């Protein structure tokens with residue numbers, strides 16, 4: 417896309433977002449203790465600054481590089497747009513913002529109509545201070561991010577893609593970029609295009625429900641009234657625990673909670689015991705992972721064909737799959753002795769199974785007590801979808817491709833940029849669109865906005 421097309425697209429998206437923020441003020445969530453939250457905006461344009469500094473050249477002379485100017489640009493500048501100096505720095509983030517009232521927050525959003533809107537999970541005495549120390553942290557909600565990115569859904573291979581960043585190469589492929597580098601030029605940098613479909617969004621939803629039901633409500637006993645769930649606007653869901661008892665937890669305590677959920681550090685030795693040298697399967701009635709480990713092992717065995725580990729027990733599990741599962745599904749569960757698997761192996765199997773079966777959360781999001789999280793009711797700039805507030809009941813039937821749409825039904829003509837790599841099929845409401853090559857199409861606004869936000873189309 418040319419920079420002219422890029423600029424037109426950005427202006428259009430911003431106008432559309434502006435219209436949304438003006439007309440949907442009531443749908444924008446007001447986080448509680450609003451005046452104690454830091455807000456952050458991801459803006460459409462980049463703010464750049466060219467530092468002027470003294471350098472010594474090869475002959476020992478002092479020379480000055482950089483012009484000291486600043487400005488905005490529609491794309492991240494790699495050199496100063498004025499003097500071509502590499503001393504330019506740029507950002508598309510505007511941080512350390514704060515609002516005293518919901519009205520002030522809404523009018524700022526309507527005025528700026530940013531690409532994305534975030535606020536701190538933390539409460540600060542001075543949220544607008546530029547320095548973390550000066551902000552005076554007073555506590556933070558406990559936040560979980562469940563994202564299709566971390567779920568390895570098989571559909572990623574079908575709809576995510578990459579382009580080699582080397583402008584002379586531009587090799588393309590589906591799935592994750594090759595770890596060993598571009599097969600054509602050996603380059604290690606890629607532009608990635610991530611996509612979403614019903615399959616990976618269902619995976620994300622299922623995981624969200626597990627974290628909510630099994631861990632937060634089940635193991636930790638958190639009152640469901642104190643838990644807020646929302647669709648992220650893109651590839652996943654967020655869970656925020658608003659129980660004041662968690663606010664003061666430090667980063668180390670949050671890491672422990674995250675590890676309890678993911679099963680990292682679980683030790684099979686602690687739950688697989690023996691009676692007369694016969695390995696005993698742990699009862700389902702045990703608290704926490706002890707009671708869940710049998711289900712985790714059943715899950716591992718059901719998926720043993722795709723398990724890539726080389727332990728000697730793998731072939732035994734494969735060969736005796738049905739009999740072992742039948743034993744584990746009994747009450748109380750039993751390790752089937754005919755498999756000839758030792759207690760040491762069952763402990764290893766338990767450890768591996770728990771790591772695979774654990775809740776799939778993005779751990780750094782939970783442990784970072786300064787993290788910002790999307791504002792509920794705002795629009796996600798990579799999709800044009802609403803960051804939708806949900807409940808434990810409403811998430812069951814929630815359809816991101818129908819229930820998170822922000823824009824009306826008028827049609828818009830866009831030119832899809834599918835020449836290098838076709839744009840995968842997607843669904844909006846009951847309609848399927850694509851796949852598209854390089855072509856001009858008339859689409860309902862939400863579908864057109866999705867392609868524009870995804871960066872795979874320009875105004876037609």
Ligand SMILES: [Zn+2]
Nearest residue numbers: 466483496499
């Ligand atoms: Zn400059």
Ligand SMILES: [Zn+2]
Nearest residue numbers: 580585598601
């Ligand atoms: Zn290449």
Ligand SMILES: [Zn+2]
Nearest residue numbers: 571612613616
């Ligand atoms: Zn998918």
